[in-house]
Amino acid sequence: MRDLLTELTQAAAARCDYADARYVRSRSESIATRNGEVDEVERHESEGVGVRVRRGGGWGFAATRELTRTGLEVALLRALEVAEAQPGSPATPLAPEPPAHGRYDSPCERDPFEVSIEDKLAVLLAADDGMRGDARVAVTRAHHLAFAEDSVFASTEGALCEQFIVDCGGGIAATAVAGGETQVRSHPASFRGDVARAGYEHFAELALAEHAPRVAEEALALLTAPACPSGRTTLLLDGGQLALQVHESVGHATELDRVLGSEASYAGTSFLSPGDLDDRRYGSPRMHVTADATVAGGLGTFGWDDEGVAARRVDLVREGVLRGFLSSRESAAGIGLERSGGCMRASGFDRQPVVRMTNVNLEPGEAGSLADLVADTDRGVLMETNRSWSIDSRRLHFQFATEAAWEIEGGERRRLLRNPSYAGVTPEFWAGLDAVCSADEWRLWGVINCGKGEPGQTMRVSHGTAPARFRDVQVGVA
Amino acid sequence: MPESPLDLAARALAAVRSGDGAQATVTTERSVLLRFARSRPTQATAIDDRSVELTVVCDGHAAGATTNRTDEEGLAACARAAERAAEATARTRAYADGSPGPHPGFPAPAPLRGHAGHDAETALLDPGRGGTALEAALAAGAAHGVEAHGVWTAAETETAIASTSGVAVADRLTDAFMKVTAFAPSGRSGYAAAAATDSKALDPHSLAERAAAKACFGGPTAEAPHLEPGAYPVVLEPLAVGELVGWLGLLALNGLAFAEGASALEGRLGARVAAPQVNLSDSPRYPGTLPRAFDLDGVPKAPLPLIQDGVADRLVHDRRSAALAGGGAESTGHALAPGGSPHGPAATNLVLAGGAAADERELCRPIERGVYVTRLWYTNPVRPKETLLTGVTRDGTFLIEDGEVTRPLADLRFTDRVLGVLERAQELSARPVLTSEGEFYGRRFATGVVCPAMRVRSLRFTG
Numbered sequence: 001m002r003d004l005l006t007e008l009t010q011a012a013a014a015r016c017d018y019a020d021a022r023y024v025r026s027r028s029e030s031i032a033t034r035n036g037e038v039d040e041v042e043r044h045e046s047e048g049v050g051v052r053v054r055r056g057g058g059w060g061f062a063a064t065r066e067l068t069r070t071g072l073e074v075a076l077l078r079a080l081e082v083a084e085a086q087p088g089s090p091a092t093p094l095a096p097e098p099p100a101h102g103r104y105d106s107p108c109e110r111d112p113f114e115v116s117i118e119d120k121l122a123v124l125l126a127a128d129d130g131m132r133g134d135a136r137v138a139v140t141r142a143h144h145l146a147f148a149e150d151s152v153f154a155s156t157e158g159a160l161c162e163q164f165i166v167d168c169g170g171g172i173a174a175t176a177v178a179g180g181e182t183q184v185r186s187h188p189a190s191f192r193g194d195v196a197r198a199g200y201e202h203f204a205e206l207a208l209a210e211h212a213p214r215v216a217e218e219a220l221a222l223l224t225a226p227a228c229p230s231g232r233t234t235l236l237l238d239g240g241q242l243a244l245q246v247h248e249s250v251g252h253a254t255e256l257d258r259v260l261g262s263e264a265s266y267a268g269t270s271f272l273s274p275g276d277l278d279d280r281r282y283g284s285p286r287m288h289v290t291a292d293a294t295v296a297g298g299l300g301t302f303g304w305d306d307e308g309v310a311a312r313r314v315d316l317v318r319e320g321v322l323r324g325f326l327s328s329r330e331s332a333a334g335i336g337l338e339r340s341g342g343c344m345r346a347s348g349f350d351r352q353p354v355v356r357m358t359n360v361n362l363e364p365g366e367a368g369s370l371a372d373l374v375a376d377t378d379r380g381v382l383m384e385t386n387r388s389w390s391i392d393s394r395r396l397h398f399q400f401a402t403e404a405a406w407e408i409e410g411g412e413r414r415r416l417l418r419n420p421s422y423a424g425v426t427p428e429f430w431a432g433l434d435a436v437c438s439a440d441e442w443r444l445w446g447v448i449n450c451g452k453g454e455p456g457q458t459m460r461v462s463h464g465t466a467p468a469r470f471r472d473v474q475v476g477v478a
Numbered sequence: 479m480p481e482s483p484l485d486l487a488a489r490a491l492a493a494v495r496s497g498d499g500a501q502a503t504v505t506t507e508r509s510v511l512l513r514f515a516r517s518r519p520t521q522a523t524a525i526d527d528r529s530v531e532l533t534v535v536c537d538g539h540a541a542g543a544t545t546n547r548t549d550e551e552g553l554a555a556c557a558r559a560a561e562r563a564a565e566a567t568a569r570t571r572a573y574a575d576g577s578p579g580p581h582p583g584f585p586a587p588a589p590l591r592g593h594a595g596h597d598a599e600t601a602l603l604d605p606g607r608g609g610t611a612l613e614a615a616l617a618a619g620a621a622h623g624v625e626a627h628g629v630w631t632a633a634e635t636e637t638a639i640a641s642t643s644g645v646a647v648a649d650r651l652t653d654a655f656m657k658v659t660a661f662a663p664s665g666r667s668g669y670a671a672a673a674a675t676d677s678k679a680l681d682p683h684s685l686a687e688r689a690a691a692k693a694c695f696g697g698p699t700a701e702a703p704h705l706e707p708g709a710y711p712v713v714l715e716p717l718a719v720g721e722l723v724g725w726l727g728l729l730a731l732n733g734l735a736f737a738e739g740a741s742a743l744e745g746r747l748g749a750r751v752a753a754p755q756v757n758l759s760d761s762p763r764y765p766g767t768l769p770r771a772f773d774l775d776g777v778p779k780a781p782l783p784l785i786q787d788g789v790a791d792r793l794v795h796d797r798r799s800a801a802l803a804g805g806g807a808e809s810t811g812h813a814l815a816p817g818g819s820p821h822g823p824a825a826t827n828l829v830l831a832g833g834a835a836a837d838e839r840e841l842c843r844p845i846e847r848g849v850y851v852t853r854l855w856y857t858n859p860v861r862p863k864e865t866l867l868t869g870v871t872r873d874g875t876f877l878i879e880d881g882e883v884t885r886p887l888a889d890l891r892f893t894d895r896v897l898g899v900l901e902r903a904q905e906l907s908a909r910p911v912l913t914s915e916g917e918f919y920g921r922r923f924a925t926g927v928v929c930p931a932m933r934v935r936s937l938r939f940t941g
Contacts, residue, residue, distance in 0.1 A: 032820060037580055038571050040820050041541035041563045045556070046529065048546065058519040065527055065546045078524045085605035086512060086519035087613050117541075117566035125570070138739045177739040182863040262515045264667075265627035265659040268855075350525050388860045392870040392889055397941060399868050399891060401860050419861065423891075423941055454629050455511055455523060455922070477940055478860045478868060478893045 001067070002162070005154035008051065008072045013156040015080060017091060018054040020155035021072070022306060023047070024349035029113060031120050031144040033128040039141070041117060048349035051079045057089035063350035094329040095340045097309050099159040104303025106165040107296060108199035112146035115200050120144045123208060124170075130212025131174040136223065137216050139175040143192045144203055145448070147460070159308040167299060167460060169195030169446060172208050176219040183222035183418060185403055187211040189240045190386050195446035195460065196297045218404060221416055228405050228420035230476030234380030235422055236373060236469050241402050242362065243445035243463035244386045249426040250282075250289050251360040251463070253395035254316050256325040256341075260334055263354075267452050268393025271426065272322065274335040280322045283430025286365055289317040291326055293342055293358035298462035299446050300345075300358030307353055309342035316360065320430070328355050347457035354453045359444065361464030365436025370467045373437055375411040381475055382406045382413065383420045388478075399423040401478055421478040429470060437466035483528070483638035484648040486548055490530045491640045493550075493557040497534040497564055499584050501641040503774060503816045504530050507922040508601075509633035512608040517616050517626050522605065525922075532556050533816045536564035538578025539571060540817050581817065582801040584643035585809065590778050593762070593769035597676040600652040601634040608632070611682040615658050618686035624660040624668075624693050626686060631655050632677045633922050637774070639816075645776040653768055653924035655914060656680045659873055660689035664699045666886055668692025669852055669873030671717070673914035673926055675768060692852060692874040695886055702886040705877070709936040711848035713841045713878065719830065720913030720927035721854045722867070723758065726896045727825040729862045731784050733799035733807070734822030742865045742897055743790050751790045752900035757831040758785040760794060760812070761928075764829045766912045768924050773826075775813040782810050784825070785900075796823040830929035833906025841905055841933040843881040849890065849937070850876040850883050865896040868940070891941040902935040 005021045012019035025047035032040040048065040049072055060083025064075040124142035131140040147167040154160045171193015173186040188194045188206055196202040237245060257263050258270045272280065282289075293300055293311035304310055307329055315323040325331075327341035344353035367373050374382065388401035405420030406413045444462045451458055481489075483504040490502035506528040513521045530553065531544040541563030545556040571579060611630040619626030631654065638648040654677035660668045670688035672680050714722075735741040743751065752758075762779035763769050772778050775797055783791045792810070798818030800807040812823035835841045842850065852874030860866045868891065875887045907930040914926030 034820070038539060038567045041567050042543070043559050043563065044544040046527075046544075046546040048527065059521045060524075061522065062524040063527065078526075082510060082512070082522035082524045082605040082608075085609035086514075086522055087609060087616060089518040117563055118570050121567065121570040175738075175740065177863075180863070182740055182861070260516075261625070261627070261661075262520055264515055264661065265513075265629065265657060350527055352521060352523055354521075388858050388868065390856045390858050390868045390870065390891075392891070393855055393872055397870065397889075397891060399893070399941070421860065454513055454521075454631075455509070455525065478866065 001152050002160060004069060004072060005152055006160060008076060009154045009156045012053060012076055016053040016055050018094065018156055019052060020153065020307060021049055021051045022349060023049050023152040025150045026348050027113065027148045029146040031117065031124065033124045033142045035140055036128055036132060038121060046348065049075060050349045050352060051075045052352050053079045053083050055083040057092045058083060058086045059352060061352035092330060093333040095332040095337060097329060097340060099157050100153065100161040100304045100308035100310065102161055104163045106197050106301065108166040110200040111166065112168040112200040112203065113148060127172045127208035127212045130209050131172065131216040134216065134220055136176050136178050136220055137174050138177040142172045142208060144170040145192060145195055153304065153308055155308055161304050161308065163303050165197060165302065166199055167195050167197050168200055168202050169193055170203050170206060170208065172212055172215055174216040174219040176223050178223045181223050183219050185215045185219035185222065186385055187215050189445060190403065191449065195299060195448050196444060197299050197301050198297055222404060222418045225416045225418040228381065228417040228476045232472050232474055234377055234469060234471050235473040235475060236377060236380060236382040236467060238384040238467050239443060239465040240445050241383055241386050242465040242468055243447065244389055246360055246362050246463045246465060247447055248389060248391045249395055249398055250316065251357040253426065254325050255355045256327040256331040257355040259325060260331055266454050271394045271396045276322050278323060281320055282317045282322050282427060283320045284433045285319045286433050286436055287317050287320045287430055288363040290314065290361050290363060291316050291341060291358050292361055295359050295464065297444050298359035299460040300462055305342045305344045306346045307344040309340045312342045314341050326355055326357060331355060345459055347459055351453065351455060351457045356459050357461040359462040359464060362436065364439040364442040364466045367435040367437045369441055370437055373435055373467055373469055374408055374413050377408050377411060377469060380408045381420065382408055383422065396426050399477060420475065422473050422475045423477045424473055429473065432471040432473060433468060434471055435469040437468065441466040483636045484640065484646060486530065487638040487640035490532060490553050493553040494532060494534055494561065495557065496561045497536045499535045499642040501533045501584055501639060501816050502530060504528065504638040506636040507633060508603055509631065509922055510603045510605050510608060511629055511631035512612055513629050514612050514616065515627045517619055519612060530556060531816055532560040534560040534564040535581050537568040538581050539564055539567040540581040541567050542816060582797045584641040585645060585775055585777050585797060587644045588778050590647060590771045593771060595675045595769035596650045597652045600632050600654055600677040603632055603634065607677060611656060611680065614682040615686040618683050619660055619690060622690035622694060623698055624662050624690045626658055626660055628658040629656065635922050639776040641776060647772050647776050649771040651768065654680055656682055656685055658685045658689040660686065660693040662693040662698045664701065666693050666702055667873045673912050695876065700886055702888045704888045705890060707939050707941055709938050711845045712934050712937040713838055713850050714932045714934065715838060715852050716911050716929050716931050717853040717913045718851045719929045719932045721857055722896045722899055723828055723830055723927050723929055725857060725867055726865060727828055729859060729865050731793050731825060732822040733793045733795035733803055736793050737799055737803040740863055742863055747790050749790060750788050751897055752785055752788040753903040754788040755833050755906060756785055756788050756900050756903055759783045759829050760825040760827050761829040762827040764827065764928055767827045767829065767928050768926055770826055773811045773813040774816050775809065777809045777811040777813065779811040794823045794825050799823050826925045828927040830910060832908045832910045832930040835905050835907045837907055838931045841907060841931055842878050842883060845878045845881060848878040849887065850878050860893065867896060868893040890939045892937055893940040894938040899934050899937060903932055904935055905933045907931040
């Protein structure tokens with residue numbers, strides 16, 4: 001494949017301003033149980049090549065599963081054809097980047113595709129069984145997920161690199177129903193759990209069966225818990241919910257293609273502008289956010305992005321001030337940056353890369369453990385595990401709901417509260433950040449359903465967070 | 479002569495050597511999509527892919543494997559993977575009494591009704607047609623002094639199913655979609671979109687004109703003030719209505735959710751759940767819809783009344799949810815995946831019947847002070863069993879005063895129950911139109927809701 005892609009890009013060099021080609025073989029496995037039965041055992045595999053060409057200011061892209069010299073040449077011709085079909089536009093520069101060479105393999109102690117289905121089902125069924133017993137628990141679910149991707153990248157600038165990545169994880173959820181009330185509780189995260197760039201060892205460490213009884217008990221307790229009151233108060237977020245808060249209100253907002261308007265018709269724009277760099281206050285001085293494609297275990301960790309830019313760690317927000325964007329070679333050059341942020345990613349061989357999050361992390365603070373943070377809070381609400389999310393197209397006005405919350409009074413965690421929710425405006429909310437737990441509480445959370453691009457792409461990204469505290473937040477909004 | 483999807487499905491099925499039954503599902507996508515932003519082209523994408531999914535049942539336990547390698551070696555590897563998975567599942571979950579697992583078996587063949595959802599010219603996927611569409615939209619945008627953003631896309635998708643129960647069916651569909659988002663110098667935006675099975679039905683100039691008119695309503699530099707949160711009468715354009723009705727389908731009309739006690743219609747079938755003028759069905763061959771002949775179990779699609787004169791009537795089922803529901807429930811042809819999706823069945827051709835109002839303007843007339851909504855964005859369920867959603871308005875939110883749209887508003891967040899909105903529906907426009915986003919979250923499975931505009935007594939805006 002290396003030779004085929006090299007030949008292809010050499011052939012393309014004389015016919016366009018720039019071209020690259022990616023071979024991608026993707027594998028995934030989804031195994032799930034539901035109410036004690038096997039609900040899903042599915043394996044998916046696809047492979048093909050995507051050819052991307054640049055003519056003037058526009059990109060053309062064609063994908064094929066015909067992995068022959070002829071098949072790739074046809075794809076190149078099609079990419080040139082669709083590029084030329086577009087109305088003419090002036091050429092724009094790409095930020096320079098040394099051609100990528102070499103190989104990257106993500107850390108993986110145990111290949112999840114080599115673990116037997118029986119072993120995985122045994123873990124899931126044990127966890128599923130652990131959540132059942134009370135008739136009010138109407139639905140129990142347990143999930144195992146695994147992904148692997150082999151890729152080769154070549155470009156007309158002489159890049160030629162290979163990567164192999166493995167992701168694995170899972171989770172459990174119990175849904176309790178009584179009367180008109182329905183409550184759900186999950187571990188370690190909602191929407192099929194938590195996934196990391198790691199092997200089966202990550203799934204094993206989730207200890208799903210151990211957490212199953214607690215998950216069911218909390219789902220049942222939520223049925224009769226008092227509703228989260230409405231008003232402005234101090235809000236503590238667990239790491240999982242905070243990860244989605246970072247994702248929606250920092251990650252997407254700092255995507256430079258959105259900032260520049262390239263995604264306005266679908267994903268939306270941003271409240272940020274290029275002129276805000278190094279000037280705009282995003283949040284309190286305790287807010288430090290990085291985009292780090294080098295951190296171990298992150299779903300946005302790789303050797304090179306999908307246009308051959310080496311993995312980087314860059315500041316997005318430092319001491320509450322905007323310091324960077326998530327960028328590509330084109331968008332970086334568009335605002336005069338010397339280098340791309342290395343954030344171009346595609347969801348498979350048949351999609352062209354777009355600016356994506358890597359691992360957008362809220363760096364740890366010095367507030368100790370979550371218990372310390374609760375003890376340091378006189379009055380407020382602790383919310384845990386995302387249940388619902390929504391934010392406007394400029395990433396300003398958001399509303400989240402979580403599965404559970406606890407009232408905090410006098411530095412102690414008190415009553416469980418049902419149907420918690422909160423809303424805010426991004427810079428105001430982050431200005432209220434006054435404490436982030438310490439490094440011992442910091443961990444990566446996988447988000448496996450991030451949608452963007454047309455045709456649509458679903459990307460896996462991670463967010464490193466530790467529990468944090470926000471002052472004067474509107475809660476109980478739904 | 480390239481191999482037909484149905485021939486490939488038969489060849490894939492023949493690769494299965496063990497198990498008690500199997501189904502081969504072939505899906506083919508050929509598509510072209512041209513994007514534009516800030517009044518210039520940005521990305522053009524052409525896709526040509528075909529995948530085979532093999533579902534194998536062993537002792538009543540099903541498992542599946544998918545590949546896009548369609549040579550003999552690729553199909554054999556896919557078959558072995560599905561067989562091993564089904565056997566492993568059966569071994570792990572064998573019942574002490576020897577009874578089979580829960581898979582209801584593959585359906586028997588049934589007669590299909592054809593449809594007119596394939597247009598040969600659209601299937602040519604001529605990118606030149608897309609380029610011409612972009613030129614027209616960009617020119618119209620320039621004439622109005624707005625920035626134009628959007629996509630033009632066309633596709634031909636084919637689905638073929640062959641099973642050991644004798645099903646051997648194939649369906650072809652073309653779809654075309656264009657949207658234009660216009661940004662005025664004020665930063666305000668307007669939106670217009672159209673979808674059809676025939677790319678010639680798209681009018682790029684008209685779409686750009688409509689989007690520009692919304693962005694510039696009240697003047698290209700007019701500010702859009704904020705409205706205080708509260709409940710206001712609203713007129714929802716078809717795009718907004720389609721968004722709400724689509725969520726109702728997923729949350730409440732879903733037979734699996736109902737069987738598991740998670741549907742808002744639990745205990746309410748046969749009861750009034752919406753205003754009397756609300757008539758909702760799933761109608762796979764309704765004029766203007768993106769038609770489908772069968773679902774991904776190969777079960778034929780047929781019109782299904784869901785809400786009649788405001789009364790909840792039926793739910794959608796796949797074979798899996800029907801088996802779980804019991805009581806004689808049968809598949810209604812709404813499987814989203816072979817054997818049924820873990821998320822349950824879903825309506826793919828929702829049609830909300832039109833009402834008596836001539837158009838949106840007439841719908842506005844009785845409103846003293848209210849809100850006009852073009853479309854909704856980032857809607858997500860807050861409490862699914864209540865059909866409680868939150869989301870924001872986008873690309874054209876206006877104030878209605880004394881029966882007329884008078885000035886632009888800043889986008890608003892709503893948090894309300896879909897069934898509540900339908901209960902408070904007062905009037906519908908006469909002509910339903912197809913609303914669609916052209917695809918289905920990355921998978922070219924074009925669906926849409928055919929619906930009219932709607933006046934609602936109140937919608938709860940929360941921010």
